[in-house]
Structure formats: C-alpha cells, structure tokens
Amino acid sequence: MKQKSIAVVGAAETTKMGKIPDVSVIGLHADAALNAMADCGLKPSDIDGVATAGISPVDLAHYMGITPTYADGTSVGGCSFMLHVRHAAAAINEGLCNTVLITHGESGRSRVGAGGFARAASSLAGQFEMPFGPMGPPTMFTIPVLRYLKARGYTVEDLAHVAVIQREWAAMNPRASFKDPITVADVLGADMIAWPFTKLMCCLVTDGGGALILTSAERAKDFPQKPVYILGTGESVETPMVSQMEDFTSSKAFRVSGKKAFEESGISHSDVDHLMIYDAFAHLPLYGLEDLGFCKPGEAAGFIRGRNTAPGGKLPLNTNGGGLSYMHSGMYGMYALQESVRQMRGIAPAQVPGAKISIAHGVGGMFAASGTIVFSNEAP
Amino acid sequence: MPPRMLPEPTPETRHFWDGCKAGELRLQRCTDCDGGSYFPPRPFCPKCGSRKVENYAASGKGVLWSYVINMRPRPDMGTEPYAIAVVKLAEGPQMMSNIVNCPQTPEALQLDMPLTVTFAAQNDDISLPFFEPVKG
Numbered sequence: 318m319k320q321k322s323i324a325v326v327g328a329a330e331t332t333k334m335g336k337i338p339d340v341s342v343i344g345l346h347a348d349a350a351l352n353a354m355a356d357c358g359l360k361p362s363d364i365d366g367v368a369t370a371g372i373s374p375v376d377l378a379h380y381m382g383i384t385p386t387y388a389d390g391t392s393v394g395g396c397s398f399m400l401h402v403r404h405a406a407a408a409i410n411e412g413l414c415n416t417v418l419i420t421h422g423e424s425g426r427s428r429v430g431a432g433g434f435a436r437a438a439s440s441l442a443g444q445f446e447m448p449f450g451p452m453g454p455p456t457m458f459t460i461p462v463l464r465y466l467k468a469r470g471y472t473v474e475d476l477a478h479v480a481v482i483q484r485e486w487a488a489m490n491p492r493a494s495f496k497d498p499i500t501v502a503d504v505l506g507a508d509m510i511a512w513p514f515t516k517l518m519c520c521l522v523t524d525g526g527g528a529l530i531l532t533s534a535e536r537a538k539d540f541p542q543k544p545v546y547i548l549g550t551g552e553s554v555e556t557p558m559v560s561q562m563e564d565f566t567s568s569k570a571f572r573v574s575g576k577k578a579f580e581e582s583g584i585s586h587s588d589v590d591h592l593m594i595y596d597a598f599a600h601l602p603l604y605g606l607e608d609l610g611f612c613k614p615g616e617a618a619g620f621i622r623g624r625n626t627a628p629g630g631k632l633p634l635n636t637n638g639g640g641l642s643y644m645h646s647g648m649y650g651m652y653a654l655q656e657s658v659r660q661m662r663g664i665a666p667a668q669v670p671g672a673k674i675s676i677a678h679g680v681g682g683m684f685a686a687s688g689t690i691v692f693s694n695e696a697p
Numbered sequence: 698m699p700p701r702m703l704p705e706p707t708p709e710t711r712h713f714w715d716g717c718k719a720g721e722l723r724l725q726r727c728t729d730c731d732g733g734s735y736f737p738p739r740p741f742c743p744k745c746g747s748r749k750v751e752n753y754a755a756s757g758k759g760v761l762w763s764y765v766i767n768m769r770p771r772p773d774m775g776t777e778p779y780a781i782a783v784v785k786l787a788e789g790p791q792m793m794s795n796i797v798n799c800p801q802t803p804e805a806l807q808l809d810m811p812l813t814v815t816f817a818a819q820n821d822d823i824s825l826p827f828f829e830p831v832k833g
C-alpha cells in the first residue's frame with residue numbers, strides 16, 4: 318500500500334473489560350463500535366465499510382444499521398483484525414468505500430451468546446490431530462516449544478521471564494486484569510496446564526471488545542483525534558494444523574508478514590519505538606522478536622532477560638500487559654492494535670515518551686496466520 | 698468416560714485409515730518430481746501440483762520431535778495426564794500422535810528418542826497410529 322495514505326481516526330475498546338456477564342458477543346461488538354464512533358464523531362450512516370471476525374460482517378452491518386459498499390469477513394483467528402486493517406486500506410485507496418469500521422467482541426469468559434471450539438471429525442485437524450487428545454490452544458499452540466527451546470538453547474525460565482516483564486507493564490495499566498508483581502519462581506510454580514506451560518505462561522480468558530475506524534489520510538485531518546497513519550502492512554497464512562508447521566523453531570507466516578510490512582513501510586528495525594507481539598502464550602514474543610528480525614535466532618531470550626523490552630528498555634514490548642496480564646478474549650489482535658493506536662496518540666497508560674513508530678504483530682490460530690501493521694503518528 | 702474422539706475418513710484420506718487397519722503407515726509421494734513424502738494425505742503433490750502421486754507403506758520409524766503433557770485430560774482421554782506428541786517420521790513428514798508403552802513424564806519422554814509405530818483398533822473401521830519407544 319501507499320505509505321500514510323490511510324489513517325485510524327476512531328479507536329476504542331468496550332466500556333467494561335474482563336468479566337462482562339450481562340453483554341452478549343454481538344453486544345460487545347456494538348459497544349466497542351459505538352465507543353469508536355463517539356471517539357471520531359461519526360454515526361452509523363457515516364460508515365460505508367465493515368469488517369469483522371467471529372461474527373459475520375452481515376451480522377455487524379445489520380445490527381449497527383450500516384449499509385456498506387464494502388464488507389470483509391476474513392476470519393483467520395486472532396490476527397484477523399490486522400488483515401482487516403490491511404484490506405480496508407487497499408479498499409479505501411481503490412475507492413470501494415470511504416470509512417471502514419472494524420470490530421471485535423468476544424465473551425471468552427462468560428460465554429454469553431458464544432460458540433464453541435469444535436473441529437469436524439472429517440476435517441484434516443479432526444482426523445489427524447483431535448484423536449490424539451488436544452484440548453484447545455493451551456495443548457496445541459504449545460506443542461512446538463520443547464523443540465524450539467532445545468534448538469535455541471533456551472530454558473523454561475526464559476518463558477517465565479516473558480510473563481514477569483509483561484506483568485511489570487500491566488502494573489501501570491488500570492484496566493489490566495492482573496497487576497500484582499510476579500517472580501520467575503511464581504511463574505514456574507503456578508499450576509501446570511500442559512507441561513512445560515504453567516498457568517502464568519498462558520493467556521487470560523476474559524470478555525471484551527474493540528473497534529477501529531479508518532479513512533483516507535486526507536480526510537483524517539478533519540477528525541477530532543490525532544490521526545494515526547498506516548505506514549506499512551503484511552499478512553500471510555501457513556497451516557491449519559500446528560503439527561504441520563514447517564519449522565517448529567520459526568513461523569513462516571510471521572516471517573512473510575513481517576518482511577512485507579517492513580518493506581512497505583520503508584523503515585529499519587532501529588526506527589521502531591514501540592512493539593506489540595500477540596502473546597497468547599509466553600513463547601510468542603520470543604518467536605516474534607526473532608521472526609520479525611529484531612533479534613537473531615537464539616538471542617531473543619537474552620534480549621528479554623536483559624530488560625530491553627521492559628519499562629525503561631530500548632524496545633518497549635506489549636506495554637498494555639499483553640494477553641498474559643491485560644486481557645485475552647480469544648482473538649486478542651484487536652487489543653494489540655488498540656494499544657499501538659494509544660501509543661501513537663500519546664495517551665497510553667504506560668506511554669512510551671516520544672514514540673513515533675509502533676508495530677502491532679498478530680498471530681491467528683496456532684501459528685496458522687499472521688498480520689503486521691506499522692503505524693506512525695507523523696503526518697505525511 | 699465418553700467414547701474417544703475418532704477420525705471420519707474422507708475419500709482423499711481413506712487409504713491412510715485403511716492402512717492403519719491393515720497395520721501399515723501409508724504415506725504418499727510424487728512420481729513427477731522428487732518432492733519427497735508428504736502428509737496429511739491429499740491426491741496431489743503439494744510441491745509441484747502434479748496428480749501423479751502414489752501411496753506406499755512407510756517404515757513406521759521416527760523420532761520424538763516435540764510434545765506437551767496435558768495435565769487436564771480431555772474427558773474422552775481418561776483421567777491421567779498424557780503427552781500430545783509430534784513425531785518426525787524417517788521419511789520426512791511430521792505427524793501428531795500419542796506415545797504409548799512409556800511413562801508420560803518429561804524424564805521418560807526425551808526429544809529425538811527413536812520411536813516406532815503401533816496400531817490400536819478403536820472399532821471395526823478405525824485403528825489409530827500410536828508410537829512407542831524402540832526397545833533395546
């Protein structure tokens with residue numbers, strides 16, 4: 318895409334976060350959408366493009382009273398919203414629509430109006446994975462990790478450090494689910510979920526949502542909030558079955574998506590002031606730092622232990638506390654995007670002083686898909 | 698205990714499950730390119746797209762590539778923790794399986810340990826391919 322041709326003009330999360338037993342899934346989408354519209358002063362009749370995952374864009378458009386000329390139902394897991402941003406940018410530039418609303422809402426904890434985690438017994442995953450006992454992401458996303466640790470010379474303590482440092486960020490975020498400090502010993506001593514993963518290496522399960530509104534950079538200047546420009550984007554997909562991931566030590570989807578986003582944005586790694594890497598589990602920031610090229614293979618664990626990603630470090634990472642400590646409703650990518658937008662607007666609870674470029678990198682499924690968005694707060 | 702979750706074969710995977718029933722681990726390979734063996738089954742080569750592929754009985758040998766030990770057993774899997782493993786087959790492909798005739802502990806389950814396939818009938822149609830440590 319053309320750099321800085323598109324901007325985020327509206328961004329908001331649901332009014333409440335965490336445990337919301339009195340709102341259904343579509344209600345969470347709507348609450349976030351209404352908050353994002355209020356953020357930029359738009360009404361449903363001003364929106365002519367919709368994108369969402371989990372529910373259909375038809376559900377969203379009808380519920381909100383929107384008559385779109387553009388609808389995107391890309392649903393590749395938690396990074397779907399990164400792909401929605403990318404596709405919306407292309408659609409607006411191509412004249413398919415002017416203003417796109419992207420929503421997420423999920424009743425991950427309370428399960429109000431929510432579906433289940435099912436695979437048809439005749440699907441490839443149903444035939445070649447489910448008979449062997451996986452029980453959702455904690456027992457699937459984690460499967461490559463022992464191979465990764467052995468290949469890199471990392472330890473389970475390295476996984477624990479990821480959780481400990483993200484808790485430091487969460488402590489600065491009033492909306493974070495968990496704010497109390499934790500130690501490596503706390504993480505290693507927590508309930509074992511799927512060896513070697515303890516509960517504190519796994520994401521939260523909460524309720525919530527978020528929404529973004531995008532339009533052309535030219536129009537963006539007329540909105541009340543500081544525009545956050547899209548500098549570059551990437552996406553890719555690899556496999557619906559984690560057992561078939563080509564390389565257990567590196568995500569092909571991460572590499573392809575990240576490379577494309579860096580190429581489009583024309584930046585180098587040293588230009589990046591703030592980074593979000595979707596952390597459904599503690600190993601993901603390690604894979605992300607390596608596959609996006611911030612660290613050489615084998616150096617990511619030391620980079621985190623050396624406090625480079627911690628408060629005061631040179632590459633602030635997952636500054637909202639992440640899926641491990643902030644919130645995780647199921648498809649967390651929207652919250653990574655929201656935190657990048659807050660950092661670019663200069664209003665994040667743990668604001669990185671002077672940050673000009675932020676990257677939000679998402680994963681979908683179990684290393685199945687990836688999307689990467691590079692944001693800038695400097696006008697074109 | 699509810700019945701174990703079992704695969705529902707499709708026309709494209711039938712040969713694999715028939716193989717398991719007959720005590721053979723059947724892989725596929727391309728006869729047009731040297732793309733090697735691939736898995737899961739499909740009637741074309743994922744490297745070159747050719748439909749000229751053949752089924753063959755693989756060695757059933759492999760190594761333990763990676764795993765987790767699920768401490769909260771799925772209801773149809775019994776009450777004890779069990780390893781969900783990925784085996785790297787001698788012919789190249791990776792497949793998910795369980796490791797049987799072996800304690801389900803980190804000490805017993807060492808990465809790269811040699812494994813061999815063993816089949817366990819679940820009903821008249823479906824046998825699941827499991828792996829066990831090579832003896833001796």
Ligand SMILES: [Zn+2]
Nearest residue numbers: 727730742745
């Ligand atoms: Zn071929």
